[in-house]
Amino acid sequence: MTTYLPCQSREPEGPVRASVIWLHGLGADGGDFVPVVPYLELPADAGVRFVFPNAPVRPVTVNGGMRMPAWYDILEMNIDRKIDQASLDVSAQQIGDLIEREIACGVPSERIFLFGFSQGGAVAYHTALRYPKKLGGVAALSTYLATADRMAAEMDAVNAELPILICHGSQDDVVPLQLGQRAREALQGLGLAPQWHDYPMAHEVCLPELQQLGTWLTQHLSEEE
Numbered sequence: 001m002t003t004y005l006p007c008q009s010r011e012p013e014g015p016v017r018a019s020v021i022w023l024h025g026l027g028a029d030g031g032d033f034v035p036v037v038p039y040l041e042l043p044a045d046a047g048v049r050f051v052f053p054n055a056p057v058r059p060v061t062v063n064g065g066m067r068m069p070a071w072y073d074i075l076e077m078n079i080d081r082k083i084d085q086a087s088l089d090v091s092a093q094q095i096g097d098l099i100e101r102e103i104a105c106g107v108p109s110e111r112i113f114l115f116g117f118s119q120g121g122a123v124a125y126h127t128a129l130r131y132p133k134k135l136g137g138v139a140a141l142s143t144y145l146a147t148a149d150r151m152a153a154e155m156d157a158v159n160a161e162l163p164i165l166i167c168h169g170s171q172d173d174v175v176p177l178q179l180g181q182r183a184r185e186a187l188q189g190l191g192l193a194p195q196w197h198d199y200p201m202a203h204e205v206c207l208p209e210l211q212q213l214g215t216w217l218t219q220h221l222s223e224e225e
Contacts, residue, residue: 004101005094006030010037010050017047018111018136018221019102021095023055023120025142027068030054033117039207040214046221049107053098055120058087071123072146079178083122083146092127099131109133113217115141118175118203122146125183128162129155129190137163137220139213140194142172142203144179148186155190164194165216167209174203 024032030052055069071091073084113136116124121143168180
């Protein structure tokens, strides 16, 4: 029997017609993004269930081995971001289990979206690009593609046209803008066409970004109807 990550959720007023699984950043928890959902300004009849999983608590090397919610261990904080890929793989599997749970609840896979901030965005990329069923899309916020060197071999062809929205702060001193740009270039090299937006902010989210996120999600939900 599958053991799922603990999650918070936000249900739509009417029938569930789509799902967003939103992954928080390092040291945060699933409740981090619950309050921002109204700022997406989705149509009243969008029917989106939001699922906010909690990352497991584990030691994080770059933080002196301190235990905290983390999707994977970060071994070095240089520009190349050396990480523990085994723990990233486990987290991707756990998010895959949540996707399958949404499918079992009646949501078509192509109407399931992964949103991820910072470390959560790296997991969203890693999960979605390798997923064996067509997904609705990925919104990657202030993040990077941690496994770019693996994607040519591991990317699943069913998501070869996966819609991707990349948002990044031009003043981000945690995940530098350069890492977001590298992700865009790597995705383009895989034949994808990510949409890019940057904002004059640090390692955070802002209202114009959330509004853009809502516009992008609404657009792709209407395309799948």
